[in-house]
Structure formats: C-alpha cells, structure tokens
Amino acid sequence: MTRITIIQGHPDPVGGHLLHALAGAYAMAAQAAGHEVRVLEVARLRVPPLLTAEDFASEAIAPDIRAAQESLAWAQHWVVFYPLWLGCMPAGLKAFWEQALRPGFVREGGQDITTGRLRLKGRTAHVVVSMGMPGFIYRWFYGAPGVKALERNILGFIGVKPRRRTIIGGVGQMTAERAKAWLARMEAAGRAAG
Numbered sequence: 001m002t003r004i005t006i007i008q009g010h011p012d013p014v015g016g017h018l019l020h021a022l023a024g025a026y027a028m029a030a031q032a033a034g035h036e037v038r039v040l041e042v043a044r045l046r047v048p049p050l051l052t053a054e055d056f057a058s059e060a061i062a063p064d065i066r067a068a069q070e071s072l073a074w075a076q077h078w079v080v081f082y083p084l085w086l087g088c089m090p091a092g093l094k095a096f097w098e099q100a101l102r103p104g105f106v107r108e109g110g111q112d113i114t115t116g117r118l119r120l121k122g123r124t125a126h127v128v129v130s131m132g133m134p135g136f137i138y139r140w141f142y143g144a145p146g147v148k149a150l151e152r153n154i155l156g157f158i159g160v161k162p163r164r165r166t167i168i169g170g171v172g173q174m175t176a177e178r179a180k181a182w183l184a185r186m187e188a189a190g191r192a193a194g
C-alpha cells in the first residue's frame, strides 16, 4: 500500500478538462488497488503570491498552504498534473511550489534552502503534462525544459525523486479513442502507484 498525493495543477477551478479526467482515473484505480490517495486541487486553494525572500524564509504560512504541506509530507509518492502554458507550468502551480516548499518545511532545523537535512527525501514523483504541440516536438526539439525544471530544480532539489514522466501532446486534436487510451494508461499507473 502506498500513500499518494495527487497535485492537480490545472488552473481552471471548475474542472472538467482532460487532466481532471486523467487524475480521477489514476485516483480511482489506485484506491481500488488498496493505495491511499489525497488530492490537492491547486486552483481551489488560496495561494498568495510570494513577493520577497524574507517571506520565503518566514514561518508565516497561509492556512491552505499549511494543510497542503501536511498532505505533501504524508505521501510517499506525488503525482503532479498540469497543462503546459507558455512552455512551462501555469503561474498558479509555480506560486503553489513557492509557497509550499519553504525552507522551514523542506529542511529540518533551517531557514536556509541549502542547508539542513531534507525532510521529504525518499519520496518519489510522477509528472503528467498535457500540451497542444505534439509530444515528440516538446521532447526532442525543445528538450522538455519546463518539465526538467520541475523534476530537477524543484522536486530533485528537495529530495523528491522524479520516477516517471508522462507527456501528452496534441491535446487539441485528440480523438475519443486516444483519450480513452490515456485514461487506461493512468489507471494502470494508479494501480501500480507509479
């Protein structure tokens, strides 16, 4: 049994997008297989913009962010869903990481982001990104820079190991059949807590 926290980074709080269906398929299959699942809908949280380095280091944390930190720490595996916006993640999701991954949370005994034991070390992550362009263009022509930034500079930096990556391209032209195939892949990942 694995404790999983899904971080839904689609900025539309109403839901109903492919990424919400994919996250739902993952969660249902994971729960049916005996895993425990929590979901953080970033668009429904109150995430104030982080404006200064002093705010980053401070212990003052908004209530929604504190609750989200609890679910991040609880989980053994994070599954992050987001649409590619202007080549990287939507601003709301970036603001969430800036608020949640504060030094006092990710490092033991430190207000410094670079020193102290990493509290979240040992956790793993699966990053699921949808985009308008074909997936192979993003991977091979651009080199997947936004996804690498999340995997290396955000997750890897705090000790969370990116274990799996799913790039879903051509979302605008997606047929019902292809969408069904992606849902099946997410179900398989959920069952395996992958």
Ligand SMILES: Cc1cc2nc3c(=O)[nH]c(=O)nc-3n(C[C@H](O)[C@H](O)[C@H](O)COP(=O)(O)O)c2cc1C
Pocket: 017, 018, 019, 082, 083, 084, 085, 086, 087, 088, 129, 130, 131, 132, 133, 171
């Ligand atoms: C503001 C905005 C910026 C976007 N930037 C990109 C981009 O840089 N590259 C790309 O391939 N698709 C881009 N897209 C398309 C989205 O990635 C695509 O619509 C999304 O993955 C599918 O989710 P949806 O249900 O919100 O449409 C952008 C869409 C929006 C609204």
